[in-house]
Amino acid sequence: MRISGVWKAYGRRQLLRGADLDVPAGTLVGVVGENGTGKSTLLRIAMGHLAPDRGTVERAGKAGYCPQHAVLNDSFTVMQHLRLFQAAYRLPTLARAHELMDLLAFADSGRQRAGELSGGTRQKLNLLLALMHDPQLLVLDEPYQGFDWDTHQRFWSLAARLRDQGRSIVVVSHLLHDRHHFDAVGHLRDGRLDMERTTR
């Protein structure tokens, strides 16, 4: 994915001012920045959910988006969500979804309604729905909010494995101790991304 020269204002508030972000296949890139600097806005533009005022986004292949706030139907069970997304993604089976449920350690929550899930489990479902169709591009907005430590570690192993298999991954993160997982980190400041190579 390549984001080039993206500008975005909400009313008079100019948020993005020529932001560039390159996420080639096989890279894991972090986006960091203070609250309200426009990280989620940038990711929504990256996904095509929001139009930029100026600039372009190039994407190749299927994309998976994990929004900052899970968009779930509280009266549907976890399994009903999986079946709904299976139909939307046109998947022949739920094999990958079940693998991810095991990996994220919530395989026993299938019959629970989304409205009854704990915050961390809700977030596991949010992430699973973004990944179950094995997308080439992963756009993840604070995907591990509320995860316990084991799940947090398993998330990073999964992300590294997918990166090594050639996926493009961009993650909004607030956690300084996660920086070493990234190939590069983009600091969103004054509407632009300053890229820093990490020493991974």
Ligand SMILES: Nc1ncnc2c1ncn2[C@@H]1O[C@H](COP(=O)(O)OP(=O)(O)OP(=O)(O)O)[C@@H](O)[C@H]1O
């Ligand atoms: N649809 C909208 N209309 C008007 N203003 C908006 C809209 N969406 C976001 N904003 C404002 O734009 C600014 C950036 O929001 P955004 O969610 O992109 O920031 P962020 O960097 O992801 O923040 P955080 O770290 O708190 O998640 C905020 O001040 C927010 O209130």
